[in-house]
Amino acid sequence: MDALRGLLSPLTSSNVTNPIHDTLKLVVIGGTVETARRVSVSAWNGFIDSFFLTAHFSQEDYPYDWLMHWLSKQPAWGRSREFDITTRTVNRNGLTQSTSGDLEDDEDEESEDLATRRRRKVAIIPSVDTTHTIYYRGHWLRITRTKRFSEYGQCAELKISVVARNNDILKRLVLEAKRDYEKDAEHRVHIFMADTLYGGHWRWNGARQKRPMSSIVLEPGVKDMILADCKDFLRSEDWYAERGIPFRRGYLLHGVPGSGKTSLIHSLAGELGLDIYVISLSSKGMSDNTLANLMGNVPSRCIVLLEDLDAAFTRGVSRDEKSTGAPTGSSSTSSTSTSTAKSKEETDDGSTLSLSGLLNSLDGVAAAEGRLLFATTNHIERLDPALSRPGRMDVWVNFKNATKWQAEGIFKCFFPVKTAPQPTDPKDPASQQNLAVPKRQRPSTITHSLSEEEVCVLAKRFADAMPEGEFSVASLQGYLLKNKTRPRECVEEVDAWVIQERETRAKLKKEKEEREAREKREAEEQAKKEKEEEAKKKAEESSSSESKTEEVKVEAKTVPVQVTPKSETSSQTENVAVPAESTSSSDAESSSSGEDADVEESVTSEEESNGKTATEASEQKAKETWVAVQGHPPDQSV
Numbered sequence: 001m002d003a004l005r006g007l008l009s010p011l012t013s014s015n016v017t018n019p020i021h022d023t024l025k026l027v028v029i030g031g032t033v034e035t036a037r038r039v040s041v042s043a044w045n046g047f048i049d050s051f052f053l054t055a056h057f058s059q060e061d062y063p064y065d066w067l068m069h070w071l072s073k074q075p076a077w078g079r080s081r082e083f084d085i086t087t088r089t090v091n092r093n094g095l096t097q098s099t100s101g102d103l104e105d106d107e108d109e110e111s112e113d114l115a116t117r118r119r120r121k122v123a124i125i126p127s128v129d130t131t132h133t134i135y136y137r138g139h140w141l142r143i144t145r146t147k148r149f150s151e152y153g154q155c156a157e158l159k160i161s162v163v164a165r166n167n168d169i170l171k172r173l174v175l176e177a178k179r180d181y182e183k184d185a186e187h188r189v190h191i192f193m194a195d196t197l198y199g200g201h202w203r204w205n206g207a208r209q210k211r212p213m214s215s216i217v218l219e220p221g222v223k224d225m226i227l228a229d230c231k232d233f234l235r236s237e238d239w240y241a242e243r244g245i246p247f248r249r250g251y252l253l254h255g256v257p258g259s260g261k262t263s264l265i266h267s268l269a270g271e272l273g274l275d276i277y278v279i280s281l282s283s284k285g286m287s288d289n290t291l292a293n294l295m296g297n298v299p300s301r302c303i304v305l306l307e308d309l310d311a312a313f314t315r316g317v318s319r320d321e322k323s324t325g326a327p328t329g330s331s332s333t334s335s336t337s338t339s340t341a342k343s344k345e346e347t348d349d350g351s352t353l354s355l356s357g358l359l360n361s362l363d364g365v366a367a368a369e370g371r372l373l374f375a376t377t378n379h380i381e382r383l384d385p386a387l388s389r390p391g392r393m394d395v396w397v398n399f400k401n402a403t404k405w406q407a408e409g410i411f412k413c414f415f416p417v418k419t420a421p422q423p424t425d426p427k428d429p430a431s432q433q434n435l436a437v438p439k440r441q442r443p444s445t446i447t448h449s450l451s452e453e454e455v456c457v458l459a460k461r462f463a464d465a466m467p468e469g470e471f472s473v474a475s476l477q478g479y480l481l482k483n484k485t486r487p488r489e490c491v492e493e494v495d496a497w498v499i500q501e502r503e504t505r506a507k508l509k510k511e512k513e514e515r516e517a518r519e520k521r522e523a524e525e526q527a528k529k530e531k532e533e534e535a536k537k538k539a540e541e542s543s544s545s546e547s548k549t550e551e552v553k554v555e556a557k558t559v560p561v562q563v564t565p566k567s568e569t570s571s572q573t574e575n576v577a578v579p580a581e582s583t584s585s586s587d588a589e590s591s592s593s594g595e596d597a598d599v600e601e602s603v604t605s606e607e608e609s610n611g612k613t614a615t616e617a618s619e620q621k622a623k624e625t626w627v628a629v630q631g632h633p634p635d636q637s638v
């Protein structure tokens, strides 16, 4: 201390008034302060490094979602003093809409009219790069949300630091966040869509409410069979491993549109607690590599859905690896004429999926295991047998138009009774689980005052009026939706609806046939036109090459004729050089070149007698003549 005082004494002593000393004093004090600051910062960093544990969570992975979900429930997170206000989802899962800082509009809740409008929830999320301190199980967590650029674009990251001896506290935090998240996700199915950009990756597309299996009306036993098969598969990993069979199972759901294929998959995902990963094979930029990438990156327990498998074929998936996707084997003229254009378009958008690429991605060595593959198609006849063979598609289910039994079931689903029926007879349709009775049915959703008996009678009448296998369940649903508050009228008017529906269909069918015929005619005309143009082009090309040959011959064989022109006209006429083998087919070009050559000769003779001026005039004349002859039609030039 004395030494420091001694050091500073010349600076602090009052008798020093020299300005140099004052400056020195300031420099020393400033340097001391800065050094002290640096030492303290590095000491703090050293302390942080040796005592703090830091974990990073990237938005691209699930733990980020769990933690964001957990954080959204922490009051400290909601009380942030620097925040972003957003109407977008707080995280990828869409579950954390109610953070403790969310803005609620009470008037919105009360107003009946506003209930029909789309509600937008305003959420408060802490700004990026601000640090929050949250107390958790005896530890202070320092949490920072940052943004960085990844290969898929901008991506958020969470950094959590905690003073602790080991990482147990962080493990506990992640597990708790995961449990919390899964509990909230219980009633939802997460949908991921294939994104073909950047070589193929999965994009979260939303979390949908689970659909109860009871709301799917299929022929008795079908739903139960598929559900039991899926459950059995998911339980049998060891069984598959012992036998060396790849742990994969494929389901091919085929049949008419609007018969419940997609709905069943959604419902199964909810029942089994699995996420759905959707791939559209006909999407832009889909190639063998992209598909392999996508299929190799699905988690082990999930449903992979290949929607409209046949669409890939109409786009032209071919077994040939080199195929660019041009449609093959189509009998229609229009498809032949447009195949080149289509194939070009497909190459342009990078869609080069081949059938072998598709097969490899389904069961090649790199294909993911433990997933349930569901493929849907409206045209099973278009599928290559290799694609639908057992091992790739183990279970086939045919979806048909609604039967009377299904019509009865869907009616009961729309007009449920307050107390669920207690079935006793297994042969009675009503006793099947198939009949839709929403699980989480609120009293308010029942918009009629029918007794159970009356519902059954009306449902029977509705089914009797419905022709067997003529309409899809989706169209029945459309009719019931229009009448969702008037069950009796709905049954009374069903006959009229059937007639009207038939008429509409006939009309649409006729229009479609006419349109197809017109398109076919147009395509044929177009093809004919293209052919004619091509032939014309070829003829022109061959004639021009012939005339070039003639020109060469003319140059070689022209005999110079020295004529003194009397007048321009006579000069022009007499200077026409006729090649020894000239034919009338040598046309305008041959005459013109002949004339050109001959004019040159004339110019030479003129030059000798009349001098340079005459030469220039002649040259000008030659040019004019050339242009004039070029413009003549062939027969006139001869």
Ligand SMILES: Nc1ncnc2c1ncn2[C@@H]1O[C@H](COP(=O)(O)OP(=O)(O)OP(=O)(O)O)[C@@H](O)[C@H]1O
Pocket (backbone or CB within 6 Å): 215, 216, 217, 218, 256, 257, 258, 259, 260, 261, 262, 263, 264, 376, 377, 378, 399, 473, 474, 475, 477
């Ligand atoms: N069997 C069914 N049970 C209950 N609802 C059904 C059934 N079939 C169709 N629907 C209803 O019809 C609509 C269309 O069904 P969905 O999309 O599942 O049909 P799809 O067979 O997948 O049709 P597409 O082949 O055109 O994709 C849905 O709203 C669904 O509720």
